[in-house]
Amino acid sequence: MFLKCRGLGYRYPRSSEFVFQDISFALDTPGFHALFGPSGVGKTSFAKLLTGDITGYTGEIHKKKDTVFLYTYNQERLPGWSSIGRHLEKVTPPGMNDLCRELVDTFAMEPFMNQKFSQLSLGQQNRINLIRYLLQEFDLLVMDESLANVDERSKENIIFKIKELFPQKYFLYISHNLMEVSKFSDAILVLLKAGKHPQTSLIKGLNIHRNDVINSHELDGVLLGIMNAC
Numbered sequence: 001m002f003l004k005c006r007g008l009g010y011r012y013p014r015s016s017e018f019v020f021q022d023i024s025f026a027l028d029t030p031g032f033h034a035l036f037g038p039s040g041v042g043k044t045s046f047a048k049l050l051t052g053d054i055t056g057y058t059g060e061i062h063k064k065k066d067t068v069f070l071y072t073y074n075q076e077r078l079p080g081w082s083s084i085g086r087h088l089e090k091v092t093p094p095g096m097n098d099l100c101r102e103l104v105d106t107f108a109m110e111p112f113m114n115q116k117f118s119q120l121s122l123g124q125q126n127r128i129n130l131i132r133y134l135l136q137e138f139d140l141l142v143m144d145e146s147l148a149n150v151d152e153r154s155k156e157n158i159i160f161k162i163k164e165l166f167p168q169k170y171f172l173y174i175s176h177n178l179m180e181v182s183k184f185s186d187a188i189l190v191l192l193k194a195g196k197h198p199q200t201s202l203i204k205g206l207n208i209h210r211n212d213v214i215n216s217h218e219l220d221g222v223l224l225g226i227m228n229a230c
């Protein structure tokens, strides 16, 4: 068992409303998975409970022993004291320089290595931020809208590369893009508004890899499954 949660409920301190009251979910297969649901339904809050960034929940979370769960989101800032190339040099663990170069290349960030974070576009900022997380030690990485502002083609290339480079790791991708969630993800946990029973629905995505041909009939089935669940 890698991750199992049962009957999870959470209410922010000083709030009278539960964000969610009964989420159960299990992950036992590495790969690219997704959290989907309407804005404000609690995806970020749920993800932060899993990574331990917020506490004080009801219910149970069981994680495989000694696993590292990290949370990253778009609009996360990097320090402005040096170029992003210098920053990556500093945060790249020993022995990971080749991986760093490959990520910089795939994420098409090489031309910007001498620039400071504040001089980058939003999509470039999100890409470099994701690279610095992928260089860290983790078993599960939450990517909360981490590829926002990145064009579709680059995004696809990045997701395929992540699947190729990290086949044994778990990714939980939060996105409002129905099509990309359906195409790229294996398990898709759809969160429904508080008060709905059950409060989640689990849909199987296409989980495509580079060069896979998409079966449009299957894709329609996934899209419909998610829309009906919502």
Ligand SMILES: Nc1ncnc2c1ncn2[C@@H]1O[C@H](COP(=O)(O)OP(=O)(O)OP(=O)(O)O)[C@@H](O)[C@H]1O
Residues within 6 Å of the ligand: 012, 015, 019, 037, 038, 039, 040, 041, 042, 043, 044, 045, 046
């Ligand atoms: N720090 C906080 N204190 C109080 N309430 C909060 C806090 N952070 C979020 N909330 C509330 O919790 C609910 C869920 O927020 P959350 O960010 O988890 O939703 P989300 O599904 O990730 O939304 P989005 O898709 O818009 O990013 C919202 O109603 C939000 O107002």
